Amino acid sequence: MTDSYRLSEIAAHLGGRVLGDAGVRISQIATLEKAQPDQISFLTNSKYRAQLASTQAGAVILGEADADATGLPRIISDNAYAYFARVSALLNPLPEAKPGIHPGAFIGAGAAIDATASIAATAVIGEGARIGAYSVVGAGCCIGANVVIGSHARLYPRVVIYHGCVIGDNLIAHSGAVIGSDGFGFAMDAGRWIKIQQIGRVVIGNDVEIGANTTIDRGALDDTVIEDGVKLDNQIQVAHNVRIGAHTAIAGCVGIAGSTTIGRYCRIGGSAGILGHLQIADHVEIAAFTLIGKSIREAGSYAAIFPFSRSEDWRKNTVHLRHLDELVQRVKTLEQELKAINLKN
Amino acid sequence: MTDSYRLSEIAAHLGGRVLGDAGVRISQIATLEKAQPDQISFLTNSKYRAQLASTQAGAVILGEADADATGLPRIISDNAYAYFARVSALLNPLPEAKPGIHPGAFIGAGAAIDATASIAATAVIGEGARIGAYSVVGAGCCIGANVVIGSHARLYPRVVIYHGCVIGDNLIAHSGAVIGSDGFGFAMDAGRWIKIQQIGRVVIGNDVEIGANTTIDRGALDDTVIEDGVKLDNQIQVAHNVRIGAHTAIAGCVGIAGSTTIGRYCRIGGSAGILGHLQIADHVEIAAFTLIGKSIREAGSYAAIFPFSRSEDWRKNTVHLRHLDELVQRVKTLEQELKAINLKN
């Protein structure tokens, strides 16, 4: 049901250079393998180059280097992958939410909801909260007292934002995300844990996306901060007083412990972890499943993955890890003995 | 408050061979250790065999090999564990949900809800969604526009299914599960991430169970697919365009990265991970905490667990891992020197 565009119209919207028949009509985007004649495809990974010859696509998006790789109608772009993203957005606009407050929503006293915003049935907005222009709050969302949400936010069903948190423009938050829950702070006293009130907030910049069931705890005293353009996948845990630098992207299931600061433009792989009170520089890449236990001062790529193998091989090799120090001592002894022999000879 | 059955009635329902008093009345199932005279127990792990002598159970379920291991009234089955499961289901039927739409639910225009289905208070059903016969949608569930759910589904409170997803019969989805959230896809352009619209769906077969707070992302272009009989535990993350083969069972906290295909009848241990764009064969077992970083072409068991020890031992041994290559070179040097000596002598 998407509208269709002539190739020339796409280029008029998004730039790029058209080669071949600019009049072909495009209504959707698809992979080279599955695209139909009314669909546009793209080549952004040379591994799929062979599919260019067999694709049924009506047009393709190519990088400058591949401009002549096919005779199909095509758009040439400096950054074919970003162009693909833009074409997909053009062809698949989000359904517009009806402005206004559904009668099945509950709005607290003093809440200020922009007239262009949309609040779904069963959403609950706390006292004094502010929801900006064109923002969409899905069913079952709970927005705490005095929360501030900027414009053009899209909260999918069942997002919770605790009281007092402050969020910029263009937030996308997926279902089950929890923003502003208490950080994990207790003091042990006479055999019992005493709770440390978590009085900081979560402060989120512009253009942030937060995945399904991701949790971001409020600060203990100061705030937890997510800077502009940060992208968080599903089921990430961000502890209290963490700061995540602008445009950093974090894959699913990552855990970040309290008071750690992550730089800008970092990329963190799935199920990785970062211990607390550390500093991670800008432009750091961390591999999946890697625990970072010390601060990282230099940009670069870091890893700590234990290599998998068949279980019987794994068992045979891994048993020695508990005796590695002993093995090193044995090698040292051998070296000394051999040195003695060599001296003698 | 369960009904009671004579042992003979259980066998009439579920098969199996009765030995001893077939008239004993059974109202519940319990472990050998805790069972009372009106309860049936079972032996499926030889480790508990000694408890057969002391159990207070009124009857027991045994495998063929153990048919004479006790004089208690008993049912003998080829698959005692499966028989136990069936007896438990017989004695503990799920509470029936009242058919119909609770007046506190919100139903979108054009939604088609079977007259035998049950929709709880505060559930929100999107426009054009279809809910099959005898399906139960719990409180706070949000079913997106045009979602299709088959018959006999049981959605516990607060399940979210995004627009357009398609689900077979007999789904069980636990609270907090999110099906169809956006995959994690962005293109970097001039220092900013551009979102790639996620226009695929999640397509789920029959007889699938999805654990609490598990997330399954919709596909970027094509669909994410969960085949028949797949069992997913809690807090699993399934990224976009993953395919999970029929009857595969996955334990809690596992993360599966984008576009990976997992075979049929696989078993994946807790907190394991699988990187993206991989192929995992049928009948593969992956140990807990194991990251799979390459495709697995052959059935079998695979592992990558770092062995734990007391912290002081761990520190002493583990420090050498950062110098393992050097150690291997030292051994190589020793071998060469020794060879030279042996040649000389």
Add this chain to the structure above:
Amino acid sequence: MTDSYRLSEIAAHLGGRVLGDAGVRISQIATLEKAQPDQISFLTNSKYRAQLASTQAGAVILGEADADATGLPRIISDNAYAYFARVSALLNPLPEAKPGIHPGAFIGAGAAIDATASIAATAVIGEGARIGAYSVVGAGCCIGANVVIGSHARLYPRVVIYHGCVIGDNLIAHSGAVIGSDGFGFAMDAGRWIKIQQIGRVVIGNDVEIGANTTIDRGALDDTVIEDGVKLDNQIQVAHNVRIGAHTAIAGCVGIAGSTTIGRYCRIGGSAGILGHLQIADHVEIAAFTLIGKSIREAGSYAAIFPFSRSEDWRKNTVHLRHLDELVQRVKTLEQELKAINLKN
């Protein structure tokens, strides 16, 4: 908007010894670095001692050893960290919830809700459930049939508790927590998984805190048990029939497999895991990212972290792990050959 207290009033409430001007007015607590003259700060980590000289705080909390470390008005306590926690609670009382049942809540037949309890809009309380005095049930919470919750509970929005679970006093449960979902139990029969009904409950003691999106499964036959004073961070997965001993604290993203028993006063680091059917003694500390695969009988600290490094170093060293057994054999051969040479010489 917190009330303010003179230093003498704080000591009157909470004990401790006041040195310096006891009349200084305090309205909030803050770090040494950020505190203002109407705020109290604290020194509980010697790393921040230098900040004592420069802080703008109006007063500080100090341990006995630091009693003379500043001339600022101060309270001296045996346990400065616990004192800090108590001052923070005094200065930041939780907002009081209005007693009563919001008209937008849904209450099942026969539910018994104390007159002092507060039930928010869109909360759903099952038949026969009991909610104790001064307990607060947030928006979107779903409390199953016959659940029992003690007094002074605070359930943040969107907590789910399945039928029949029993919870003591002073529970704090954060948004998205799921208590009592089905354990993961199936029997394989003729190529299909048969579900094992999960008929146990979750039983939770007093003074327990449960983090956002944490899941605790009900028992298969017997109960899953969380003892008094247990503190669970976000996104923890507790499988069926686990027992967690009193006052144990578990950090985020930990997974605990079925039927494992954890002792009292344990501390478990983030993203750690414990396999099923194990026994963990009291006072055990487990490092982050560590998988425990065998029972631990003795108190102490345990770890299994693979050390991270730059990716190129990691690759160079890690490749040898798949040949570790071979390396050990090579060292053994060297030792034998050298012994032969030494015997000869």
